[in-house]
Amino acid sequence: MPSQVHVTKSQIAETAMVETDEAPLADGAVRLAVESFSVTANNVTYAAIGDMFGYWNFFPPKGPATEGKGIVPMWGHARVIDSRHPDIHVGERVYGYLPMATRLDVLPGKVTAHGFADLAPHRQPMSPIYNQYSRLAADPEHDPAHEGERMIFGPLFKTGFLIESFMRRENWFGADVLLMTSASSKTAMGLASVAKHRSPHVRRIGLTSAGNVAFVEQTGLYDQVVAYDAIGTLPIGPAVVVDFAGNAAVLGAVHRHYGGALGYSCMVGATHIDARGQGGAADLPGPAPTLFFAPDHAVAAVKELGPERFGQAVAESWHAFLDDLGHTVRIERHQGLAAARDHFAAMVRGEVDPAAGIVIEP
Numbered sequence: 549m550p551s552q553v554h555v556t557k558s559q560i561a562e563t564a565m566v567e568t569d570e571a572p573l574a575d576g577a578v579r580l581a582v583e584s585f586s587v588t589a590n591n592v593t594y595a596a597i598g599d600m601f602g603y604w605n606f607f608p609p610k611g612p613a614t615e616g617k618g619i620v621p622m623w624g625h626a627r628v629i630d631s632r633h634p635d636i637h638v639g640e641r642v643y644g645y646l647p648m649a650t651r652l653d654v655l656p657g658k659v660t661a662h663g664f665a666d667l668a669p670h671r672q673p674m675s676p677i678y679n680q681y682s683r684l685a686a687d688p689e690h691d692p693a694h695e696g697e698r699m700i701f702g703p704l705f706k707t708g709f710l711i712e713s714f715m716r717r718e719n720w721f722g723a724d725v726l727l728m729t730s731a732s733s734k735t736a737m738g739l740a741s742v743a744k745h746r747s748p749h750v751r752r753i754g755l756t757s758a759g760n761v762a763f764v765e766q767t768g769l770y771d772q773v774v775a776y777d778a779i780g781t782l783p784i785g786p787a788v789v790v791d792f793a794g795n796a797a798v799l800g801a802v803h804r805h806y807g808g809a810l811g812y813s814c815m816v817g818a819t820h821i822d823a824r825g826q827g828g829a830a831d832l833p834g835p836a837p838t839l840f841f842a843p844d845h846a847v848a849a850v851k852e853l854g855p856e857r858f859g860q861a862v863a864e865s866w867h868a869f870l871d872d873l874g875h876t877v878r879i880e881r882h883q884g885l886a887a888a889r890d891h892f893a894a895m896v897r898g899e900v901d902p903a904a905g906i907v908i909e910p
Contacts, residue, residue, distance in 0.1 A: 551910075552649040553889045554609050554617040560595040561896040563889045564617075568610040573653065578631045580642065580652045584881075585624025586699035587891045587906040589733050589792075590707075591648075593816075595620050595896075596794065601841065602674045607647035619647045620892065621678070622908075623703050625695060626652065635659045643690065643698070644681035648888050650910050654681070661686040675843035689863070696879040697870065700905040701734055708738030709865050710845040711790060711814065716747055717852070721811030723786040725751045727802060730793035731770060732760040732902035734877075735816060739790060740769035741869040755779065755798065763902055767876050780805050788812040791837065803832040810834035877905045885910040 549567045556562035573579050595618070598604040604618035624646050628638050633656050642663075646652055657667035663682045671679050684690045689698070715721070726743055728736045731754025740752050754770035764773045774782060779801045788811050791799045803810065815837045850858045882891065888908040894900050 550649065550651040551885050552609060552611075552619055552647065553885060553892070554611070554614070555595055555620055555648075555892075557595075557598065557604065557616055557618050560592070560620075561893050563893050565886060565889060566609070566611045570651065573630050573632050574655070576633050577653050577655050578633050578636045579629050580626035580646075580654060581629045582646050582650050582652065582910050583625045583627055583641070584695070584699065584907055584909045585622035585646055585648075585888070586696075587622070587888060587895060587908060588700060588704060589730070589895060590704050590735065591620050591622060591892060592895050593794075605674060606645065606671060606678065607649070607652070608670065619649060622646050622648055622888075624699050624908075625684070633659075636664070641684045642681045643684060643687065645678045648885070648892065650885055656681075663687070677843040677846055689866075694870070696881070696905065696907050697873075699907060700877070700879065701738065701869070701873075702866075704733075704735040705738035705741075705866060705869055706846075706862060707735050707816065707840075707842045708740075709742050709862055710842050710849060711739050711816065711840060712742040712746055713849050714840075714845050715743075715788060715812070718812070720747065720750055721788055723788045723811045724749065725753060725785060725787035727753050727755060727787055727789040728770075729755045729776075729789070729791045729795065729798050729802070731756040731764045731773065733792045734905075736790070736792045737767060737769055737873070737876075738869060740767075741872045742865050744769065744872070745865065745868050753782070755802070760902055767873075769872060776801070784809050786811060788814065790814045790816060790840075792816050799837060800832055803834045803837075807833040813837040815839045877903055879905045879907055881907045881909060883909050 550570050552566050552568055554564050554566050594603040606621050607619040609617050609619050625643050626646055628640050631638055636656055654666040655668045656664040658665045663680055666679045730736055743750055743752055752770045754764050754773045756764045758775040761773055761775050776798050784806055786809055787806055789802050813835045891906050
């Protein structure tokens, strides 16, 4: 039977496996069998701010007791196992936004050789970025040898690319230092790589927990790596901070140390879930922390460069990132949907080795 992982929205470390019935496939619809997806800190962020940005709305849970429950979106690969759409054929594979589950029904529209959009009515209020599916047979980004890397790093890398593009459009707010919290996170690593190649004049400082300093230094992506408890030792000068941790105490320490020297404070993720509310962001010296919503910035970047130049820029930076990455992160493959449940809960608790890239094959 098809299965889903239901997450308690108010306590996202609480998860449950649920078996579901499979309804007849609607006219024009396609049924996907989920083949693989990654579990990263990005998925934790989707859950942590799910109500704010509608992430819980993409894949409504099925079953008798779904009040207060949700399904966390994942990025991964799926195979068509049934089709009532004339242009989508059984057996073909796609890449895109998937539920933490074994099945997904989609309603393809805007179909081309390269992909399609899910036009299911409940998904239309959310950003169209998340409703696009690539058809792997004609997908220029698809590399069979790097499917794991694409699932683990692809969406996170693009967020890093968009942050760098935004900062550069704003002339880095006059800063020559880029501070990144949770420097071991994959989105921070992506940003560090893009900044290294596209804004080499900006000094990249990675902030991380004491236990992760050695790993972050080994990535070679940062000019300097500093433990959170040593933030006060950094020289004060024009800087911007990008907060991937969601740890209010850490962000507060940066603001209190740099004060008016901070040109911009950008909030992206929430990898330190238990510390989100510590200290608060109210009355911090320096600029007010501002949440970065990648889909909006993607639209702005495409408008600025045009779709073709934007795609080329992302591809060039992606290949540079893969070169920078080398063997820093090992890909771990785990079988069964229960493994997704367990690794997601471990990710929420901060118990996953940053050197591990988790891929689930449900």
